[in-house]
Structure formats: structure tokens, C-alpha cells
Amino acid sequence: MLRRLKLLIVLLSLSLLLSGCSRVGLAYRNLDIIIPWSLNDYLDMHAGQKSWFNDTLKEHLAWHCTTQLPGYLDWLDRLQQMVDNNQVTDDALQTRTVEAKQAIAEVAREITPSAIQLLQGLDDQQVKDMSDALAKDLRKRQDEYLKPPLEQQIKERAQRMSKRLDAWMGPLSASQQNRVTAWSISLGEQNEQWIGNRARWQAQFIDAVQQRQSADFAQKMQQLLVDRESLWPAQYKVAYAQTETAARSLIVDLMAESTVQQRMKLTQKIGGVRSDFKALKCLKAAGNT
Template sequence: MSHWWKQIGVIITLSLTVAACSRVGLAYRNLDAIIPWTLNEYLEMNHEQKDWFNERLKEHLSWHCTTQLPGYLDWLDRLQTMVEANQITDTALQTRTQEAKQAIAETAREITPSAIELLQGLDDKQVAEMNDAFAKDQRKRQEAYLKPSLEQQIKERSKRMEKRLNDWLGPLSPTQQQRVMAWSNALGDQNKQWIANRAHWQQQFSAAVTQRQSPEFPQRIETLLVNRESLWTPAYREAYANTEAQARALLVDVMAESTPAQRQQLLKKIEGVRKDFTDLKCLKAARQD
């Protein structure tokens, strides 16, 4: 997942899994940062394709900055209000999460025609290299997230979450730390379902690209990029619903135990994200029009 989508994700995470949100400006200087499907990580483009891709991405970035970012600022306002009122509830988090998902889907839908055009122009060697990259990705994630014992997976997941929460709230209290460990325990072997579903999606993507000249290809890619949840395995669909519910419950409980200093730290971080957005030249230009 690109830095940009990790950023939008936090804030999904006050809804879901608090991600680092300090690179908004950097994301807009890297043209591939808007891509939610991170094709750049898996595909070696030739010079002509790169030139075309960069020009098309400039157009998408302009669209995104002028039409989407103002809505993100409104979203941050709603998030800020929740924190200021100390009203981090399950219902409110579900609403903020749904809003964020809709924003991501809208951007994915906007850029899908460009993705289709690029993929249709790949040669067989590039497709083979993409498939090799997918296989490497799977091996890397299995090594990192499945090879350790379940006990170690739970400990590592807890450490990652605690680090993210520390970034946003400052040091956690012992009670908050215990709640994070309970959250990680409740997820159990979720890593297995996550990685299996990721491999499942990559296999379907590869199969679609193999048939990239067929009349059904554009619709297939749109489904893979915009409606990917419709292709989830039943096991992962159930696991994901549980993961979301557990994440919301964690955040509600951690915030219920938060101190005024922690909430002030969180508001400061939210304001930093807002400043990163409002400092973007494209947004300033859009507001002057």
C-alpha cells in the first residue's frame, strides 16, 4: 500500500489501525503515491510507458487535489470534533470509516481507465515479471508474518499497534498497553487469512492480465481495483469483519482511558495532517479559482 493510502488510512484508523500520517507533501511529489493498487511495486515499465504513465498521473493528481482534498479537510473537522468532545464511539468510528472507504473507492474508480490502458499495453515479458514480483511478495510476507509462532505473531502485532498509538497519543498507560495486548490476542491467526486473501487477489489479477485483450478485461480490472471486497474469500470476509470490530473496540477503550495530554497530542497530530493538506500548492490554487 502506498504512503498516501497509509495516510488516508489513519485517520481511517482512528478507525482502523492508526497508520503514520506525516508524508502528505511527499506523497504528492511522488506521482505513484495516489495509486491504491500499487502497480508500480510489481511492474517494470519501459521508457515510453513511464512517460505516458507520469503524464496521466499528473492529470489524476490535479483532479484529486482539486475535487477530493476539500472533502478530506471536512472529514478531519469531524474527526477533530470527536476528539475534542472525547466522544470516540463505535458508531462514530463506523461512520468515519465508511466515509474514508467511499473516498478511496472514488479515487480508485477515477484512475481505473488509466490502469486498464496501461495493462493492455504490457508485453508478455512484463507480465511474467509482474507475476514473479507477486510471488516474491507472497514469500516475503509469509516469512515475516506466518513463519513465527502464533505467540510471536501476537506479540509482534501488539508491538506494532502500540508503536502506532504512541505516535498519535504519546506513551500509553499500563492499562492501555494491556488493552492492546488483549486486542492482538483476540485477532489470533488473522495473519493467515490476510496473506491467503492477498495471494488470492494477486492470482485473480494475474489471470485477468493474461486475458488483457479480451472484451471482458476492462470490467474485470474494475472489479479487481474498485470492488475488490466482492472477490474476498469467505474466510477472509469473516476475518475482516472481526478485525474491523476489534479495532474499533480497541480504539474506543484506549480513548476512554486517554488523558487530556494524550488527547491534546492527538489533536496536534490531526492539525499537522490538516496543515500538510492545506499547504499543497494545488489545493491553494483550487481555492483561489
């Protein structure tokens, strides 16, 4: 639940990680509505908690817009330069990925104290309801991503990637589509690894929240929300690194085969995201201070 809060803020900001939001600025301006609405699926807060949460969320969003978004604009500039200069290489993508992870970690560090305060104030029924909601969400993901035969999982993964790419580059050529299919095949049973790791994280999270009055609760939450990779089994760390490598290789190959029209569309999309961010009132206000 709180992991979703963190990811909502960052993924809506680092908009190139989104697949379907054509107006990033509109989504960002409405995070104060989107985030509470999303959390309603996991946590039924009483009036006092809602009031505190909404006030705290506004403070975090103001901090994010004034201190983090300027860096995202620079990140988008560097991304656009890669495309314009035909320098979409593995090394460059690794650098952009590290920068994105650093941005996510910065947000996690900022919101974790508030998350701890909220969780420590939950009653036993709220914790039970949250646990049940997380379990339901996990079962839904298992049904969607694990129940189909492996061949279907691979096909659907390729379809999801093609849809994302189409939104940013336009229609793929037959050769590019074949490369996407090969990428999906190479990941094999990645769905099982991903869902399995999510299940482990949720179990650790709920176990910690059930002991929310313990002396080491804050330390546990810090690890779960900020340093979660330290909790990954060695096997999953290897699998995750391989998944990242495969994704970078896919992007490098697709860009090497890209047409002028595809690169133009990608550049326009990046520019549109940048314009949406620059138009935000909170960012303009920060620039005038």
C-alpha cells in the same frame, strides 16, 4: 502492483491511517516521485510507457488534490470534533470508516480506466516479470507474518499497534498496553486470513492480466480494483468484519482511558495533518478558482 498505486494515493491522503509519516504534506507533494519509484519493484516500463504513465499520474494527482482533498479536510474536522467532544464511540468510528472507504472507492473508480489501459499495453515478458515480483512480495510477507509461531505473531502485532498509537497519542499506560495485548490476542490467526486473501487476489489479478486482450478484461479489472470485496470468500468477509469491530472496540477503550496529555497530542497531530494539507499549492489554487 496497481492496488498499491491506489492505496498509496489514498493512504497518504487519509494520513491518520499512516503510522510513520510526520510530514504528510511533504509526502503528498512528492507522490509523483514516490508512486513510480514504488511501482519499479513490480513493473519495468519502457520509455513510452513511462512517459504516458507520468503524464497520466499528474492528471490523476491534480484531480485528487482539487476534488478529493477538500473532503479529507472535512473528514479531519469531524474526527477532531469527536476527540474534542469526547465522542469517540463505536457508531462514530463506523461512520468515519464508511467515509474513508468511500474515499478509497472514489479514487479506485478514477484510476481504473488508466490502469486498464496500462495493463493492456504490457508485453508478455512484462506480465511475467510482474507476476514474479508479486510472488516474491507474497513470499516475503509470508516469511514475516506467517512463519513465526502464533505467540510471536500476536506479540509483534501488538508491538506494531503500540508504535502507531505512540506516534499519535504518546506513550500508553500499563492498562492501555494491556488492552492492546488483549486486542492482538483476540485476532488470533488473522495474519493467515489476511495473507491468504492477498494471495487469492494476486492470483486472480495475474490470471486476468494474462488474458488482457479478452472482451471482459475491463469488467474483471473493475471488480479486482474497485469491487474487490465482492471476490472475498464468505468466511473472509466475516473475519474482516470481526477485525474491524475489534479495532473500533480497541480505539473506544483506549480513548476512554486516555489522559488529557494524550488527547492534546492527538488533537495536535490531527491539526498538523490538516495544516499540511491546507498548505498544498494545488489546494490553494483550487480554492481560488
